[in-house]
Amino acid sequence: MTTASPAEQRPAGTAASPAGGGLVRAVTRRHLPKIHLAVVLGLAAAAAGLAQPVLIGDLIDAVGAGSGLVAPIAFVVVLFLADAALTSVQAYVMGHAGESIVYDTRTALVDRVLGADVAAFGKLRQGDVFARIVTDTSILKSAWSQSVAGIVVDAAMVVGGIALMLVLDPVLLGVTAVCLTASGLVALVLAKRLRKAAQQSRAITGDLGADVQRALAALSTVKACRAERFEGYRIGAVALRARRSGVRVSALSAMLSPAMSVGLQASLAAVIVTGASRVAGGSMTAADLTAFVMYLFYLVSPLVMMLLGIGQLQQGRAAIGRIDELAAIEQEPMPAAPSYAAQPWGAGGMAVEFQGVRFGYEPGEPTLRGVSFTAPSQGLTAIVGPSGAGKTTLLQLLMRFHEADGGRILLGGENIARLPLPVLRGLVGYVQQDSPLLRGTLHENLLYGVPSATADDIHRALWLAGLEDVVRRLPRGLSTEIGDSGLGLSGGQRQRLAIARMLVRRPAVLLLDEATSNLDSESELLLRRSVRSIAAECTVLSVAHRMSTVVDADRIVVLERGMVHDVGTHAELLRTSPLYRRLAAIQRRDGEQHAAPVHTEGR
Secondary structure, three states: OOOOOHHHEEEOOOOOOOOOOOHHHHHHHHOHHHHHHHHHHHHHHHHHHHHHHHHHHHHHHHHHHOOOOHHHHHHHHHHHHHHHHHHHHHHHHHHHHHHHHHHHHHHHHHHHHHOEOHHHHHOOOHHHHHHHHHHHHHOHHHHHHHHHHHHHHHHHHHHHHHHHHHHHOHHHHHHHHHHHHHHHHHHHHHHHHHHHHHHHHHHHHHHHHHHHHHHHHOHHHHHHOOOHHHHHHHHHHHHHHHHHHHHHHHHHHHHHHHHHHHHHHHHHHHHHHHHHHHHHHOOOOHHHHHHHHHHHHHHHHHHHHHHHHHHHHHHHHHHHHHHHHHHOOOEOEEEOOOOOOOOOHHHOOOOEEEEEEEEOOEOOEOOEEEEEEEEOOOEEEEEEOOOOOOHHHHHHHHOOOOOOOEEEEEEOOEEHHHOOHHHHHHHEEEEOOOOOOOOEEHHHHHOOOOOOOOHHHHHHHHHHOOOHHHHHHOOOHHHOEEOHHHOOOOHHHHHHHHHHHHHOOOOOEEEEEOOOOOOOHHHHHHHHHHHHHHHOOOEEEEEOOOHHHOOOOOEEEEEEOOEEEEEEOHHHHHHHOHHHHHHHHHHHHHHHHHHOOOOOOOO
16 A cells, blocks of 8 residues: 655645735735736726816816817716726726635635544534634625725825825815814724724624524424523524624724714815915915815715725724634645545455554543554454443544544554545545434435445445335435435434445445444344444444444454453453443343333222
């Protein structure tokens, strides 16, 4: 088996991950040409707009002098049309760039989450992850790409207007500046407060998404416990916090525009009064005053839009921080060029060997304390023990959902730490106690992750899982639709479908983690026979609580407190292992109690 060296491995999604910056910044860099084009178009539109008051002033002078009006009017019309065309094209280019940034950010973020280390992902709230991928990224278009370009264009419009107003009359410009400075300072303070409020609002929205997802995922439990009202109040309280924080953001955003409007209105009144006196005194012409007033009006929209853009940018920075934080999640090691290997059953299984394996979920709290045993290349090896003994942890370490703290795990004689994860997981199939099924058809569930599987692969997997008769009785067969988590199938059918889905992959090693826990006695018997057939061709490791599922195992490993207590067959362990006898006795008593008839008192 060929393997990739550690140097050839890198974190999944590195191509999309930032190098020397956040994810959003790295994605935005790829679309800078579009943003630059939008800025250039916006600046050209601004230039066309700034030229209009000058030409209108010339038109007024021409009317006063009795000169021809055709040329001045033609110039003004051309500028109007150019301004409109450039603004439209700029808006389209900026919108296209914004949508592209949102798309690239979402896909890169999804890649980072799907490639995340299992332990790191387990610490996150799924509802909050959903909010960051869907809601926070939707803000990027208006609050990042468009606001940045808009601020640049509007700033150029403001600077250009002020420069031309300075040429027309410095005194009137001074009057305007005094009025606008005060309102500008107020607006900057509001923008700073808006950013903090937006950060709080985005965090609370994430809390709301996490709580809603939590309740929906356990809806049956909520109803069974009659906790609908409790969950409604609890989620309602978070929704109220989200409403209050959103209202605060809206209030601060709404105050930005009036803050500048007051300054502009005061400037306009002061300019008209001062300008009229200067025209009356002969120090300024009526045409210049008209042009100056037009420039003042022209400043209204870009100033307001610039401040709104700053407000949007502040909200966008809050969302960007949450996106970049999620993008920084620890990744599983993946090869630069994944090579998915499959081990055909016909070639036999691969021996699995645990050598002094140690592991703990928390420092100083070991779950496994030097576990050592071997599962042969063919046959069924069962793992039993009290709750908390570390049975499931062994299987998760073999899948490298977690990395061992010490010792080695060998697969086919090779340390799994040196195997690329796609290769390892192509060789090892894992069926959890509650393997989730996906909304869609049975056929889509069976082919999940292996679209190249043949009809023979599917039929063989259904036969081994004991599902052939079940599928045959369904009106639409494999085209039957099931809901989320397998809604529409019984618990036993869902579990057998999950097993069949893994068998389609033809793994060399099959891990069953309480795979028979949801099966009735008849289905369990059918599956036990199927497991024996599978074990004749590959390695099967089965974690089980039901002793009936392990009595015919080729080898049974008994765990207690993270250590191997005994190893042997069912008959051998009944003779030599007190712990195994105790587990078997408990199972036997429970079985007798469940099987005993219920006696009722006489009436």
